[in-house]
Amino acid sequence: MPNKEYEGEDGAGEEENFSFIPDDLSELNVELIGDDEIDVVDVDLTSDEAGGSDSELIAAVQQRDEFLSALQHLQAEFENYKKRSLRQIAEAGDRAGERLAKQLLPALDVLELALTHAVSESGSEDLAKYLSQVSQALFEVLAKEGLEVLSPQGELFDPNVADAVVHEVGEGQPIVSAVLRAGYAWKGRVIRPAMVKVSGEE
Known part of the structure; x- marks a missing residue:
């Protein structure tokens, strides 16, 4: 610790011990007054540091909430896209099935006419039975799909x-x-x- 020597009233040298002054003044706000006196002001760094930590924490929470909101929005968009894609695929399948059914309707008509003619003709029982089976089988396949x-x-x-x-x-x-x-x-x-x-x- 630094000691300061000065002359008293009788001229004798006396030594004053400044043992209360720390060797490391980096944690104190030191202001020199004149040549000999030192004014020491305590600074509460803990409060400033706590304030800074609070600000950083608030900023981090806000950033987290923004990321979470963006992620939820992205997830909702993906779910809507998936539902829309599935609906479009189903609609495309329905249209394809409908086109096929329309193309097969004339075949059903021909089979029905042939069956009606075979039934009306004597001796055509076997043919009528065969045509009925073919017509029924074709219709059942189409009916399962929606006809x-x-x-x-x-x-x-x-x-x-x-x-x-x-x-x-x-x-x-x-x-x-x-x-x-x-x-x-x-x-x-x-x-x-x-x-x-x-x-x-x-």
């Missing part, structure tokens, strides 16, 4: 599912009196209206 027969016999005429190609004037509301050609729907959507005969008021 439905529209045969509104005896029902109130609905222009959404049937085309009236013959109309007999009668009393009451128009009723489908005969189905001339079956209609078809694919998964609830009409792809070919039935051709019908209607009886009733126009």
Whole structure:
């Protein structure tokens, strides 16, 4: 510790011990007053350091929340994209199936006509049985995928599912009196209206 020697009133040298002054003044705010006196002011660095730590913690929490919000937004967008993609794939499959069903409808018509002719002809029982089996097998395959027969016999005429190609004037509301050609729907959507005969008021 530094000692300072000075002369007293009688001129004798006395030594004053400044043992309270630390060797390392880096933690004190030291201000020199004149040549001999030292004014020491304590500084509370702990408060400043704590304030700085709090600010850094708040900034880190805010940054974390921003990252979390961005991640949640990205995840929601990905889920919407996945659902949209699956829906588009399903719709594309439905359209492809519908196109195939439309292309096969004439084949069903031919089989039905051949079956009707074979039934009416004597000696064609085996042929009629064979045609019935083929027609039934083809229809069952298509029905499993969504094909439905529209045969509104005896029902109130609905222009959404049937085309009236013959109309007999009668009393009451128009009723489908005969189905001339079956209609078809694919998964609830009409792809070919039935051709019908209607009886009733126009």
